[in-house]
Amino acid sequence: MPSMIQAIRMALHVGETRLGVTDIFGEDVGPPLGGVFTGTQGLKTAWNTPLDERGIVGMAIGLALAGQKPIAEIQFCDYAFNTIDLLKVAGNLCWASGGDWNVPMVLMTPVGAGIRGSIYHSHSFDAQATRIPGWKIVMPSTPLDAYGLLLSAIKDPNPVMFLMPKALLRVKSKAGEDIPGAPPDDKVLGQLIDAPLGDRTSWAPQWPPLEDYYVPIGKARVVREGTHVTVLSYGRNVPMALAAADELAADGVDAEVIDLRSLHPYDWDAITTSVTKTHRVLCVNEDTEITNFGEHLIRRICEELFYELYAPPKLLAGAAIPGIGLADHLEMASVPQKDSIKTAIAELAAHEP
Amino acid sequence: MSTTLSASTPTTLTSPRMSAELSLRIYDLMLRARVLEERLISMYKQGEGYFWIGGPGEEAFNVPLGLLADKGQGVDHDYLHLHYRSSGTLLALGADPIDSLRQMRNLATDPYSRGRNFAGHYSVRAWNIVPVSSPIEVQFSMAIGTARAQRKGTGAKGITIVQGGDAGSAEGDFATALVWSSRKGNELPLLMLVTNNRWGISTAYEGQHGYSQIADRGKAFGMPTAVVDGNDPEASYAALHKAIDYVRTEKKPYLLEAMVSRLRGHSSASGANLVKGEVDCMDRYEQTLVARNLMSKAKCDELRAQYTQELLDSSKRIASEPAPEASSIWDHVFADKNLVGGE
Numbered sequence: 001m002p003s004m005i006q007a008i009r010m011a012l013h014v015g016e017t018r019l020g021v022t023d024i025f026g027e028d029v030g031p032p033l034g035g036v037f038t039g040t041q042g043l044k045t046a047w048n049t050p051l052d053e054r055g056i057v058g059m060a061i062g063l064a065l066a067g068q069k070p071i072a073e074i075q076f077c078d079y080a081f082n083t084i085d086l087l088k089v090a091g092n093l094c095w096a097s098g099g100d101w102n103v104p105m106v107l108m109t110p111v112g113a114g115i116r117g118s119i120y121h122s123h124s125f126d127a128q129a130t131r132i133p134g135w136k137i138v139m140p141s142t143p144l145d146a147y148g149l150l151l152s153a154i155k156d157p158n159p160v161m162f163l164m165p166k167a168l169l170r171v172k173s174k175a176g177e178d179i180p181g182a183p184p185d186d187k188v189l190g191q192l193i194d195a196p197l198g199d200r201t202s203w204a205p206q207w208p209p210l211e212d213y214y215v216p217i218g219k220a221r222v223v224r225e226g227t228h229v230t231v232l233s234y235g236r237n238v239p240m241a242l243a244a245a246d247e248l249a250a251d252g253v254d255a256e257v258i259d260l261r262s263l264h265p266y267d268w269d270a271i272t273t274s275v276t277k278t279h280r281v282l283c284v285n286e287d288t289e290i291t292n293f294g295e296h297l298i299r300r301i302c303e304e305l306f307y308e309l310y311a312p313p314k315l316l317a318g319a320a321i322p323g324i325g326l327a328d329h330l331e332m333a334s335v336p337q338k339d340s341i342k343t344a345i346a347e348l349a350a351h352e353p
Numbered sequence: 354m355s356t357t358l359s360a361s362t363p364t365t366l367t368s369p370r371m372s373a374e375l376s377l378r379i380y381d382l383m384l385r386a387r388v389l390e391e392r393l394i395s396m397y398k399q400g401e402g403y404f405w406i407g408g409p410g411e412e413a414f415n416v417p418l419g420l421l422a423d424k425g426q427g428v429d430h431d432y433l434h435l436h437y438r439s440s441g442t443l444l445a446l447g448a449d450p451i452d453s454l455r456q457m458r459n460l461a462t463d464p465y466s467r468g469r470n471f472a473g474h475y476s477v478r479a480w481n482i483v484p485v486s487s488p489i490e491v492q493f494s495m496a497i498g499t500a501r502a503q504r505k506g507t508g509a510k511g512i513t514i515v516q517g518g519d520a521g522s523a524e525g526d527f528a529t530a531l532v533w534s535s536r537k538g539n540e541l542p543l544l545m546l547v548t549n550n551r552w553g554i555s556t557a558y559e560g561q562h563g564y565s566q567i568a569d570r571g572k573a574f575g576m577p578t579a580v581v582d583g584n585d586p587e588a589s590y591a592a593l594h595k596a597i598d599y600v601r602t603e604k605k606p607y608l609l610e611a612m613v614s615r616l617r618g619h620s621s622a623s624g625a626n627l628v629k630g631e632v633d634c635m636d637r638y639e640q641t642l643v644a645r646n647l648m649s650k651a652k653c654d655e656l657r658a659q660y661t662q663e664l665l666d667s668s669k670r671i672a673s674e675p676a677p678e679a680s681s682i683w684d685h686v687f688a689d690k691n692l693v694g695g696e
Contacts, residue, residue, distance in 0.1 A: 020694075023501070050536070054494050055529040062498015062513075065483055066428055067693045070498070089491055095685045097476040097484045098467030102688030134686060157691035 001172035001186050002179050007143035008039045008108075008164065009193060010179055011150035012071065014210050016045045019154045023063055025049050026056055026073030026108075032200055036075060037110060037169050041195040042205030053079050057086040057107065061093070064105040069154065074109040076117075077125035077163070084128070090159045091134025106153045107161050111139070112236050112286045113335045114167025119323035121166075122331070124287035126234070129161050130263050130296070136217050137263040139163040141238035143173035145261055148215030156217060163263075165235035180211035220267035222274070226256035228349045230274040232297055233284040234260045237336055241284055244342035253349045263293060268300075275301060279310040280348045286335040289317035311351035316344045370587040373647050379420070379586045380638055380648070383412040385660055386441035387635050389450045392664040393457050393472050394617065394625045401668070402457040405621040407473045408438030410614035411548055413634035414583035417590035418514070418546070419445025421597055424480050428509035432481045432499035434492035435516050437473040438548065439485070446480055451667040461677040467684075468677040478692065481511070489521035493530040493545070500534065500541035505604035512600045516546040519610075520553025522567050534606035535574040542604040544596055545571070548583060550615035555623070571608030583611030584634040 002010070015021035023045055026035075030048040034041030049056050053074055060072035074080040080087070087107075094102050113122040129137045136158055140146035146164075153160035178184045183192070192206045223238060224245050231241045238259045245255035256274050260266055275281055281301055283294030298313040316336045318324075324334045369376065390409045397405040408415060419442035423431045435442060440453060452464050459468035465476045466484075476484035483495065496515035503509035515530065534541040547567045551558040564570070571578035577599060581592035589611060596607045614631040618624060642648040690696040 050532050052525075052529055052532065054525055055497065055533050058491070058494025058496075058526065058529060059498045059501065059533065062432075062495040062500070063502055064498070065495070065693055066432065066499040066502035067695065068498075068502050069694070085488055086491060086494060089486055089488070089495070093484050094688050096466055096470055096474075096486075097478070097685075098463075098465075098469065099685035099688065100465075100476050100478045100692075101484060102690070102692050104691050104694060136687070157688045157694070157696070 001174070001184060002143050002182055002189050003170050003172050003186065004140065004143040004146045005037050005039050005169040006186070006189060006193065007147040007173070007179050008150060009041060009043070010182060010207070010210055011147045012040060012043055013207050014151060014212070015071065015154045016043060019151065020069045021045060021071055021154060022068040023047065023070045025059065025070070027051055027075045029073050034195055035073070037166070038194070040073070042193060053083045054086055057083040057090065060105040060107065061086065061090050061103055064103045065101060069104060071106040071108060071154070074107065076121050076123070077109040077111045078120040078123040080109055080125060084132070087132050087135070091132050094158070095134060102157045103159045104157045105159050107159065108164060109161070110164045110166035110169070112165050112167060113324050113331055114236055116326060116331060117166070117324070118326040122324035124285070124318065125163060126263055126285060126293050127287040127291060129163065130293050134159065135264065136160045137163065138217055138261060139165065139235045139263060140261065141165065141168060141235055141259050142177055144177040144179060144213070145215050145221070145259070147179050148213045149217070149261060151212065152214045152217050155214070160217070163235065167236045168239070171239070180213045182208045182210060215261065218262045218265040218267060220261055220270040221259045222256065222270070223259050224255065224257040226254040226278065228253055228278055229255045229280040229282060229345050230278045231255055231257045231282045231284060231341070231345060232260060232271060232294070233257065234263065236286060237284045237341070240336065240338045241341050244338050244345060248342060248345055251346070253346055255345050255349070271297065271301070272305065275305050276308050279308055280351065281309070281313040282316060282344050282348055283313070284316045284336050284341055286318045288320045289315060290320045292317045310353045311348050314344055314348055316341060369645060370591055376587070376642060376647060379416055379590065380642055381656070382416045382419070382445045383441065383586065383635060383638065384656060385450065386412045386416060386444050388657060388660040388664060389440055389444065389453055390617070392661070392668060393453065394621070396454065396457050396668060397621045397625065402459070402472060404471050405457070405625055406437045406471060406619070407617070408440050410550065410616035410631060410634065411438050411583065412441040413586040413638065414548060414589040414611040414613055415439055415441030416445045417586055417593050418442045421590070421593050422446065422514060423511060426479050426481060428503050428507070428511050430481050430511045432483060432496070432511065432513040434483045434496040434499070434513065435475065435485055436489070436492065436518060437471070437485055437487070439475060439516065440473060443475055448477070450664060451671065454664070454668050455671055455674065458671060459676070460671060460674045461681070462671070462674045467681065490517050490524035490526040493517060493526040496543060497530055497533040497541060500543040503542050505540070505542070512542040512544060512597065514544045514546065516548065518553070519547055519549035519551065519558060519567055520556070520561055522547055523561055531570065531574050535576055540605040542600050543606040544600045545606065545608045547608070547610045548613045549610055550613050552615055552619065554619045566610060568608050568610035576606045576608055578608045578610070580610045580612065583613035584632045584637060586634065586638055
């Protein structure tokens with residue numbers, strides 16, 4: 001079963017061999033390292049940049065304007081904050097020019113907690129990202145969705161931000177969620193495409209015959225069907241919410257878990273369908289809770305689906321504190337965990353109007 | 354490899370450096386650009402627009418730039434990442450000044466931004482003119498990208514030209530352009546232009562920069578640099594010609610600083626009134642051409658009156674053109690086609 005980072009690497013390979021990707025770049029993205037999470041090993045268009053995030057984003061915008069197809073990486077989203085006005089420019093060039101120009105670029109960046117990354121390797125970026133109009137924002141929670149969303153991002157004529165949940169990058173896919181064309185055995189796959197430790201100068205990957213697979217931007221996925229509570233989540237919290245829901249089934253609570261996959265545009269139809277069925281909503285994400293994307297979803301649910309609700313919608317998000325502390329207890333207390341999600345679902349399920 | 358030309362030149366320029374025909378063409382475009390900016394300022398003062406910012410005082414440099422750039426679409430032509438004082442460049446490239454009036458009045462017919470952006474914020478994809486953004490210097494970060502698409506080995510014939518002011522060079526984006534364009538073996542065909550008017554809104558040059566010339570910063574990166582009197586169109590033409598030739602031939606970066614004037618202040622926010630004590634490139638070039646017997650004072654005045662009247666007529670003509678529909682705010686949030694990719 002391939003991991004998410006292998007799936008991302010394979011999608012990038014498809015991008016540069018069949019979808020016109022011209023440049024994959026960022027800090028430590030090219031040889032010899034091939035990315036701090038190994039996501040860009042063995043790619044023919046991968047190259048290393050100066051340690052200059054503004055330059056990385058500007059380079060991507062310029063390449064895109066020149067008709068190329070760039071994929072830029074900010075090594076951790078924690079280091080994207082000094083690029084926000086350039087992200088705004090990327091998002092507004094089409095609109096500001098009255099449709100004269102478009103900016104076909106992809107920006108990848110690892111987000112979130114879960115690897116004990118301390119204050120500057122644990123940030124989330126979804127609240128910031130969804131505050132920058134003109135961008136499409138996607139975030140996978142499985143290797144297959146990562147593959148399919150990244151291929152869709154590459155094909156899109158607009159700037160697309162591909163948020164990589166760093167705690168899930170090495171998690172392997174489930175049975176039945178193979179990457180089309182890749183060997184399902186991850187040991188076999190690893191021998192083909194993983195760079196060896198040590199000297200890599202004579203190494204070259206052997207790419208399997210990968211097939212096209214597109215996850216449309218703007219379409220959510222029902223991860224677990226249920227009737228009592230709707231859990232709206234994305235990224236790292238999706239498998240947590242699924243585990244929480246599975247455990248609650250023994251107590252007679254039947255939660256529906258929806259992976260939004262796209263934060264902008266997001267799948268309002270899927271949300272409406274689910275909330276109309278369950279009448280109870282929990283939004284779960286890791287970003288700080290004040291001015292949180294889940295707050296937007298709850299606002300719209302209250303405005304448009306108010307009379308469907310049997311309980312006040314609930315947001316479970318990161319604590320509104322300046323950082324995520326390194327020690328186990330600090331990190332665990334700062335962002336949602338399986339048990340806190342489980343408690344929130346159970347409380348909502350028990351709430352009667 | 355640095356050439357320094359003094360900015361403190363006499364009132365008229367001495368020996369001609371170009372044909373009479375080219376001199377007169379440059380003069381004509383400078384005059385059209387100046388008259389356009391004066392029309393825009395009048396429109397602002399008469400309540401026909403909300404804000405003015407532009408380039409009176411940069412014509413002698415910006416017009417030669419427009420004449421020398423290779424105009425067209427795609428990597429085989431030059432990309433222009435300009436700033437909001439570039440009307441002279443646009444007119445020299447062939448823009449119709451009436452479109453600047455349309456942008457000033459934020460009309461639906463404004464081809465640069467459909468009534469969305471300030472005056473002087475140009476965008477012409479057909480000519481590789483990347484949309485001008487109000488935040489200063491972001492164009493220096495974007496320019497490395499179009500330049501990379503034209504780097505040595507790609508076969509692209511075009512180069513990338515990026516322009517900003519002296520104050521903007523304090524931003525990190527200026528350092529970005531210096532660093533990324535000069536990496537050994539990965540040099541970029543990037544011409545960096547700094548039009549130095551010695552002001553950053555209200556702060557004088559000396560209050561922002563401890564070094565005497567911005568061009569000197571290029572020396573540390575091993576690139577050729579030059580400082581030119583940007584109030585002298587012939588010296589500017591020669592300096593730009595040399596710089597563009599170098600970048601196009603060598604596919605390497607070049608930093609050119611032009612000493613210019615800011616004749617109407619930063620923008621309408623400071624009144625847009627004539628500033629005393631600045632060299633006026635128009636007056637100086639007019640006197641030069643009169644001294645060379647290429648123009649007469651009467652002819653200069655006649656042309657100015659004619660262009661002024663033409664633009665006044667144009668501004669009346671567009672008065673009946675529609676404002677953008679309120680519902681158009683939702684247009685072009687996203688592109689449905691990859692226009693820059695040739696779709």
